[in-house]
Amino acid sequence: MIFLDSLIQGILLGGLYALFAAGLSLVFGIMRLVNLAHGDLIVFGAYLILLLVSLLNLNVFAAALVAAPFMFALGWMLQKFVLNRVLGDDILPPLLVTFGLSIVIQNVLLETWSADSKRLSAGTLETASLAIGPINVGIMPLLIFVSAIVVILVLNQIIYRTSLGRAFRATSDDPVTASLMGVKPKNIFSVATGLAMIVVIIAALYLGVRSNFDPSIGPARLIYAFEAVIIGGLGSLWGTLLGGIIIGVAQTIGATINPEWQILSGHIAFLLVLLVRPRGLLPRAFD
Amino acid sequence: MALLETRDLTAFYGNFQALFGINLTLSEGETLAIIGANGAGKSSLLRTISGVLKSPAESILLEGMPIGHLDADEITSLGIAMIPEGRRLFPSLSVEENLEIGAYGNKQAGYWNLNNVYDLFPALTKKRNQPGTSLSGGEQQMVAMGRALMSNPRVLLCDEISLGLAPVVIKNLYEAFPEIKNSGASLIIVEQDIVQAMKVSDRVCCMMEGNITLSGTPDELSMDMIHAAYFGEEQS
Numbered sequence: 001m002i003f004l005d006s007l008i009q010g011i012l013l014g015g016l017y018a019l020f021a022a023g024l025s026l027v028f029g030i031m032r033l034v035n036l037a038h039g040d041l042i043v044f045g046a047y048l049i050l051l052l053v054s055l056l057n058l059n060v061f062a063a064a065l066v067a068a069p070f071m072f073a074l075g076w077m078l079q080k081f082v083l084n085r086v087l088g089d090d091i092l093p094p095l096l097v098t099f100g101l102s103i104v105i106q107n108v109l110l111e112t113w114s115a116d117s118k119r120l121s122a123g124t125l126e127t128a129s130l131a132i133g134p135i136n137v138g139i140m141p142l143l144i145f146v147s148a149i150v151v152i153l154v155l156n157q158i159i160y161r162t163s164l165g166r167a168f169r170a171t172s173d174d175p176v177t178a179s180l181m182g183v184k185p186k187n188i189f190s191v192a193t194g195l196a197m198i199v200v201i202i203a204a205l206y207l208g209v210r211s212n213f214d215p216s217i218g219p220a221r222l223i224y225a226f227e228a229v230i231i232g233g234l235g236s237l238w239g240t241l242l243g244g245i246i247i248g249v250a251q252t253i254g255a256t257i258n259p260e261w262q263i264l265s266g267h268i269a270f271l272l273v274l275l276v277r278p279r280g281l282l283p284r285a286f287d
Numbered sequence: 288m289a290l291l292e293t294r295d296l297t298a299f300y301g302n303f304q305a306l307f308g309i310n311l312t313l314s315e316g317e318t319l320a321i322i323g324a325n326g327a328g329k330s331s332l333l334r335t336i337s338g339v340l341k342s343p344a345e346s347i348l349l350e351g352m353p354i355g356h357l358d359a360d361e362i363t364s365l366g367i368a369m370i371p372e373g374r375r376l377f378p379s380l381s382v383e384e385n386l387e388i389g390a391y392g393n394k395q396a397g398y399w400n401l402n403n404v405y406d407l408f409p410a411l412t413k414k415r416n417q418p419g420t421s422l423s424g425g426e427q428q429m430v431a432m433g434r435a436l437m438s439n440p441r442v443l444l445c446d447e448i449s450l451g452l453a454p455v456v457i458k459n460l461y462e463a464f465p466e467i468k469n470s471g472a473s474l475i476i477v478e479q480d481i482v483q484a485m486k487v488s489d490r491v492c493c494m495m496e497g498n499i500t501l502s503g504t505p506d507e508l509s510m511d512m513i514h515a516a517y518f519g520e521e522q523s
Contacts, residue, residue, distance in 0.1 A: 163388075166387060182363040183391055
């Protein structure tokens with residue numbers, strides 16, 4: 001019974017990791033850019049929601065909704081004015097720029113909010129649970145998991161059912177030929193990063209509700225996100241969800257055996273998948 | 288006024304100069320064939336006109352408007368479409384999606400839409416949901432041609448349509464050109480297959496080492512003259 005409970009909690013935790021990773025996967029899939037500041041942007045999003053909650057007296061969900069267009073604009077500008085300038089054949093410049101951005105975000109948050117831990121409150125939702133047979137499942141973890149599925153469904157609809165999505169895929173395949181079709185690759189990259197930032201604010205909402213956060217936790221979220229993306233297969237959103245679930249299940253089962261093994265178990269699961277399937281479980285062609 | 292004109296057009300790959308002062312005109316409804324050996328600068332000419340390679344603004348004019356400085360997507364939106372060398376279909380898009388992206392942004396209203404492209408190339412109809420790159424070379428070329436037509440171009444740039452294809456397939460592809468011309472497009476066709484190029488063109492230019500070495504109508508040019516211009520030999 002404990003094992004079954006750990007398994008279910010792990011799957012639900014995987015939803016949160018998939019949300020951490022979905023934006024990273026989207027950006028990587030379209031422009032082959034690894035954004036090392038992704039985890040810090042999630043933490044920044046959590047602080048932004050906290051600010052809106054205190055300034056406008058909103059609940060956290062409404063605050064995330066208000067923050068979403070701002071985050072889209074932030075992502076769009078970040079790509080247009082910073083990242084587009086360093087994208088090219090050499091992968092090092094964007095890595096260095098996003099690494100620098102990560103440090104800047106952490107220090108700005110530290111100066112503004114101090115190193116004290118914060119948390120977002122979702123009221124009674126945090127403690128509500130649902131009995132499924134002998135297992136009690138928290139409503140919030142369930143909501144997070146369902147949100148992850150909805151986010152991936154929506155992103156897949158955009159990518160595979162819209163003109164914008166065709167432009168995303170064409171630009172990812174061959175930006176020069178895409179430009180001959182009238183597509184502006186740099187604009188497409190900016191829209192993609194804006195979209196990724198909307199996913200980031202959803203991840204930030206659930207990060208802040210589910211656990212404490214402080215300015216320094218971004219890089220660890222980036223590692224979970226990165227592992228989920230690699231396990232799933234680069235650029236595959238359903239693969240990213242699967243990767244998140246594998247890390248989540250490994251962590252909860254590891255913690256059940258010994259609480260000190262929680263984080264280590266997730267990393268070991270990542271290494272094992274990497275050994276067996278170096279290209280990930282669901283490479284992009286399966287989407 | 289010419290529909291499209293180049294004036295002392297130059298092009299560079301880094302420090303390497305590919306074009307040396309090309310002067311060309313294309314009239315409304317005209318088909319111009321550019322022939323020449325490998326490395327003559329034919330594809331560089333089309334890549335420069337389409338905006339993939341940069342050039343000074345005044346070196347390319349569309350109805351007198353300088354367009355040389357524009358990006359490829361801006362030039363496409365003005366009605367200049369290109370069928371690139373080697374087809375360059377998008378691997379992650381199906382045949383139909385490859386065609387649809389040709390009309391991205393609904394650039395110009397006109398004759399060409401999905402139905403008319405499928406009528407022009409019926410072989411694509413049953414394969415519309417397959418990945419574009421899973422088709423045979425000839426069918427891929429049909430998709431590349433249809434994709435360019437979907438933007439309803441005023442000027443269609445065709446870069447080596449016959450490349451790597453069997454003669455019977457090339458013949459089938461060239462049979463589509465009368466209908467393409469009737470739709471109102473003016474064409475610049477870059478070809479190594481001189482016979483095909485001469486058949487469909489109103490005027491022929493021969494290039495060598497980034498220069499135009501011969502120009503005239505197919506009736507004016509003998510095979511000896513073309514041979515000399517093509518290989519840079521003195522006429523006997």
